[in-house]
Amino acid sequence: MDDKLEIKGTQLDSRLFVGTGKFSDYHLIPEVIRASKTQVVTVALRRVDFDVKEENMLEYLPKNVIVMPNTSGARNSIEAVRIARIAREAGCGNWIKVEVINDQKYLLPDNFETIKTIEILAKEGFVVLPYMSPDLEAAKRMANAGAAAIMPLGAPIGTNRGIRTKELIQILISEIDLPIIVDAGIGRPSEAAEAMEMGAAAVLVNTAIATADNPVLIAEAFALAVEAGRKAYLAGPGATRQFASASSPLTGFLRNA
Amino acid sequence: MFVKICGAESQIPEASSLQELIESRNLSGKSIIIAVNDNVIKRELWENTKLNPNDNVEIIRMVSGG
Numbered sequence: 445m446d447d448k449l450e451i452k453g454t455q456l457d458s459r460l461f462v463g464t465g466k467f468s469d470y471h472l473i474p475e476v477i478r479a480s481k482t483q484v485v486t487v488a489l490r491r492v493d494f495d496v497k498e499e500n501m502l503e504y505l506p507k508n509v510i511v512m513p514n515t516s517g518a519r520n521s522i523e524a525v526r527i528a529r530i531a532r533e534a535g536c537g538n539w540i541k542v543e544v545i546n547d548q549k550y551l552l553p554d555n556f557e558t559i560k561t562i563e564i565l566a567k568e569g570f571v572v573l574p575y576m577s578p579d580l581e582a583a584k585r586m587a588n589a590g591a592a593a594i595m596p597l598g599a600p601i602g603t604n605r606g607i608r609t610k611e612l613i614q615i616l617i618s619e620i621d622l623p624i625i626v627d628a629g630i631g632r633p634s635e636a637a638e639a640m641e642m643g644a645a646a647v648l649v650n651t652a653i654a655t656a657d658n659p660v661l662i663a664e665a666f667a668l669a670v671e672a673g674r675k676a677y678l679a680g681p682g683a684t685r686q687f688a689s690a691s692s693p694l695t696g697f698l699r700n701a
Numbered sequence: 702m703f704v705k706i707c708g709a710e711s712q713i714p715e716a717s718s719l720q721e722l723i724e725s726r727n728l729s730g731k732s733i734i735i736a737v738n739d740n741v742i743k744r745e746l747w748e749n750t751k752l753n754p755n756d757n758v759e760i761i762r763m764v765s766g767g
Contacts, residue, residue, distance in 0.1 A: 463767030470765070488766025491707040491759065492733055500732030501765050514766055526739060530761065533741035534734040601767065628767075650767035 447678065449645055451623060452571045452592040454510070458483045459640065460670040461512075461625065462663070463650025464501065466602075472659050473504040480663035484510045486541055486648070489531055490517070512573065514541040521560035528565050540565060541595070541627075542574040551601040555582035559589055566590025575627050578612035583620050594622050595648065598639065599629025602651045606635040610642070617643040633662070633669030640673025641681070702754040719747040723760070734761040 448455040461484040464473055477485060485505060492498075505511060513531035518524035521544065528540045542565070544557040558574045559582065565572050571592045576582060578596035586594055596613050599605035606629060607613065617624045623645030630636050631652045639647050649666055656662040702715050706722075713722065719735055719742060735742050736759040742750050752758065 464765040465767040467765060473765070486767055487763045489734075489761050490764045492728065492762050494726050494728070498762070498764075500762070502732060502763055511763075513763065516766055530734065530736050530739070530741055530759070531763075533736075534761070534763075536763070648767075 447674065449623060451573075454571075456483050456646075457481075458667070458670075459646040459674055460636070460667055461486070461627075461646060461648040462653060463648060464505075465650050466654035467659065468654075470499055470501055470504045472654075473501070474506060475660045476653055476663040477506060477509060479660045479667065480653070481667045482509065484512055484539075486512050486514050486650070487536075488514055488516045489527055489534075510539055511536055512539040512541050514543045514575075515561070516543045516545070518544045518561075519546050519557075520544065520554075521557045521564065524557070524561040525564050528561075528570060529568075532570065538569060539571045539573065542572055552577050553597070555579060555586075558582075559585045562586055562589040562591050573625065578609045578616055580612075580615050580619055583616050587620055587622050591622065593625050593645065594620055595625045595627035597628040598626045598635070599631075601628045603629055604631025604652055604655075605629050606631055607638055607642075610638075613639075613644070614642055633665040636666055637669040637673035637676070640670055641676045643677050646670075702752075704752055704755065705757045707758070707760055713752065716751050719750045719752070719758075722752065722758070723747070726760075728760070732762050734763075735759070736761065 449459050458481045460482050462480050462482040463486045513536045515524040515527040524544050542558050542561045544554045545551050546554050553575050555576050562572050573593045574586050574591050575595045583594050598607040625646040626639040626644045627648035630649050636647045653659050653663050738757050
């Protein structure tokens with residue numbers, strides 16, 4: 445069954461995107477990528493700390509994955525655009541996860557600055573995947589501005605609390621004609637499956653994998669969960685009912701009258 | 702001359718090249734990205750790119766992130 449995810453002309457087999465943050469050891473990253481079967485990973489850009497000898501994380505990324513820098517650190521669209529342009533000029537390709545955050549408590553994204561960022565970057569040929577707080581009007585404006593997908597949060601970054609914004613995400617899935625990729629908050633494979641069963645196009649998972657006791661094993665579980673959730677969605681699950689409906693025939697019982 | 706390096710005012714020799722700058726900071730060029738006044742300078746040009754007073758130099762690398 446051909447059920448590829450298409451994002452601005454790129455066809456993907458895997459609907460699980462993986463973030464590379466928070467791993468206790470960079471050596472886990474290629475193993476996690478392999479186990480998750482992901483084809484898209486996120487990275488960040490930071491100033492070099494002259495006092496710290498740091499490993500080059502890029503060496504741990506296989507050649508065949510799409511490396512998508514995020515604009516983390518940006519507090520407004522000017523900073524986000526700057527990061528994106530530097531990332532692209534540095535050879536990171538033209539995919540960019542727009543992440544504009546001013547709130548240090550919940551790390552909730554600034555939808556307004558995100559819209560402004562998309563307007564600029566989409567015109568410059570970036571494939572823009574904005575991280576956003578699920579809101580239909582904001583998503584419509586992001587779509588009109590040229591976003592390639594919409595990435596609403598399920599719960600605040602790093603909380604592993606699952607899909608707390610379920611109904612708002614459901615509205616986006618119903619009303620926005622772009623891939624909806626649930627990004628942030630997914631804490632367990634079952635929650636990834638839940639997102640996919642709702643009709644999400646993909647999920648992005650970072651903390652839940654990186655902070656598990658066994659990141660490689662849970663990455664494998666996430667891959668299976670995303671596949672299961674997607675198949676469940678495509679299979680058209682049966683309706684829910686309030687009252688019971690017997691599963692065995694209601695005639696021919698082996699009983700006395 | 703004064704230039705800004707990663708947001709901090711720094712005093713460096715006149716007509717320093719980018720190559721000289723990173724060597725003076727004990728950096729390996731392998732994994733870093735350098736932008737001068739928001740323009741990324743390709744690695745092969747570092748030797749011949751001379752800095753000017755008040756240039757804004759960002760020395761950046763890709764790191765893990767979600």
